[in-house]
Amino acid sequence: MKGIISYGAYIPYNRLQRKKIGEFFGKSGLSGEKAIAGYDEDSVSMGVEAALDCLKDVNPQDVDTVYFATTSSPYKEKGSVPTIAAALNLKKNVRGIESASSLRSGTSSLMAAKEEEKTLVITADCRIGGPSGQNELWFGEGAASFLIGSGEDVIANIVDAGSLQGDIISQWRSQKDDFTQNWEERLGSTSFLKQIKEALPPFLEKNDRTVESITKVIISGEGKRSHTQAASALGFQKEQIQDPLLEVVGATGNAHAPMMLVSALENAKPGDQLLVLAFAEGLDFILLEVTDAICGLKERKGVKGHLEVKNDQVLYSDYLKWREIIKIEPPRRAETDRPSAPALYRGSHQNLSFTGSKCRICGTPQFPKQRVCIQCQAKDEMEDYRFFGQSAKITTFTIDHLAASVASPIIAAIVDFDNGGRILCEVTDCSPEEIEIGMNVEMTFRRLFEAKGISNYFWKARPIRERESV
Template identity: 35%
Template sequence: MGGLIAYGAYVPHRRLRRAEIAAVLGGPAAPGTRAVAGHDEDSTSLGVEAGRTALRGLPQGHAPRRLFFASSAPAYTDKTNATAVHAALRLDRSAPAADMCGAIRSGLDAVTAAVDSPVPALAVLSDLRGGLPGGADERDGGDAAAALLFSGSGDEASTAPVIAELLGQGWATAEFLDRWRPQGDISSRIWEERFGEQAYVPLAEAAFAQALKKADLTPDAVDHLIVAGAHGRAVRAAAARTGVPREAWADDLTRAIGNPGTAQFGVVLCDVLDRAGAGETIAVLLLADGASSLVFRTTEALGERRSSPAVAEQIAGGDDSLPYATFLTWRGLLDREPPRRPDPEPPYAPPMYRSTDWKYAFVAGRCASCGTRHLPPADVCRACRHTGEMEPEPMADVPATIATFTVDHLAYSLSPPVISAVVDFDGGGRLRCELTDTDPGAVRIGDRVEMSFRRTQTARGVHNYFWKARPARRVPGQG
């Protein structure tokens, strides 16, 4: 069986307080917050950010050679979404990219495919969850992504240190109607809760017992138990029937960020790995169209391959001031008067194809003669006038500083006003771009920023992806 060699999660910056929903629509106020993808984010962009976190600092020569993308809310149908993630992560063209979309269980299927791959494979789990205004799915859902890189199990497997060995798997598949969403609907439909609990719990017991048997473990040997699924009542009942001590149950993070569906178990697994020590056993149990279970044991290498920023840091750094009306607008459930400007033009396929490295992977050019950076790459160096092919210069992880900015209240946007900035990158290079995840009154010249992959606009059904700058994330309590 393959082993985990890298991991990463992404939790969007914005939060919606559940009490804000009750304040607008009435009814009792639920505690906590849910994570909300920005107006410029979707399951593809969330997946890219999680993948960047997982691959950051990976030893050279150990990049994924297969990519599996899972979501119940893909940005496109008919078109493969994984290819945009592939391009943004700058994976080799020989690495295939596949979608596993449409169901919550797809996330576990992507992980299983990555585990069984003979070569290093990356499973990216990403989701945006919601429902009708005032409903339980809207209140309890969440938006987030996780990325898990496995070493491969064949002759061409990665030699990077394994941080968590996979000891066993268990499955119990069944067909029953618990949760479903007809094509084109914006909200799921749910059968009566007691039926779901009665169906799920025996399946969960069978899958969990099978995984423990293959791992040659007993329930009291599990240090961290992750139980995930969209059926809260069944999840709680299944956890109680595992036999794992209550103190070993992992926080499912629903109070802080909600339930991100396909990505839930992946995000919680990343959170556990952020804190786990060497030699600890982690059991995952997913309830979705049956039950599936995985059992991992961490290694000494985990301490040197912690993901950054950690899930807890991302949660602590969130902004919970998002108004409910803004959330509804971003979700397309509140049709507000647009700016009195022409609608945005869609991007065109040929130029996008010709500039894939720049547009998706944010690869600039460096003059081979004088070393000047060019954003975007140029045919002629503006400094020394050297002509010829520029050397590729990846910029996605290079920090920058705001040189100047302007606030535009007239530009077309779902989240006005638009903040346009000129940023100077460390080591040279200047770019005019949009700022995101910040408020106009908080921006200052000299602020440090980092780049983030975003959906800049959607026009005539075409999503236009590019890079924006956001305030550099700081660990809470430091600087």
């Protein structure tokens, strides 16, 4: 029986308090906060971070297939799986499938994974709601990832799954829309309740389960109250309802139900029964049973770890600049021109997987790749060496107030890796007041810039804070 072997999640460091949105428009603010991707993050970079969390202690070369599910791809026409596969150091012949358009793409990808293969499912979304609207208040950003397969390592068996299709105009974004649009919320809620009442009772009966036997029900539906309405309609009690994370993260689109599933697995015990319900133009439902193997799974950052580390002082004006909703004065320095396609192609393995070289003679790691060792001058005695995952420290840094960035000032630093090697890179998720020499950092996959519609990705340093040392 196929099931989940491992899981991971990513929640951006930056959080926007909803009351700040209300204050901007002169309205009373709502409670809670939502996670927002930084100026250098998108669905691809967040998906990579969640997958890296999922693949901890897993050989990436063992992955046979990768699904990437999002409604907010950086491109309308161009795949993102090759970028993701390179960043994760997956094998070159890994099968790649991109699942888009529907908010059920993530759960549908989980169901589509084959038992005889190791499938990496990555879900991520970075949706934008129109300023002053309900979507802006409740949309959050983040990613979740699962490794699906079979065998003794499975921590949660997928007992059964199904779908119910139902075309409904409830929430949509056309090719021409800048923001997600909504019909009256009541229409979506009514359809959701009708579908779960139709699909779930026979599904539970088919699998010899009752409402009382379900440990946690994970519900991603229309609006803020859909999970409680649906749970009540089915007869679930309050303690059975998985926290939808709306007050601390927001509704994360394709990643919403998967992220809630990660949160449930973080606290699950062998024998627990988990039921996933995801609504969007129909319904996906998945029944899982937790196995004894979950006791041996090493801790991930997951949802719990990311929630504990945050910057909740982000200004609403910063959010508007990062999403290019408002125009700002052009940078003093010339804007970056379109990146060279041949250069990106030649350096894709080195730059996306963060792979340098290591001298076979003296053992010195170095980045970028070299033919001649900078230490012993041996020629053509190099082997590939991946810097990701290596502990590192800030050796020196500078703060650049003139950089062409929507998040000025930029922190540039020399980073020394404890096992050897040095790199000049940007430092992200860090304030100028916080940066210091000797600071412990880790590498994180980010979007450097977008020029002429082309996104350029590389690795930046990020401070390791107490809870991030998992």
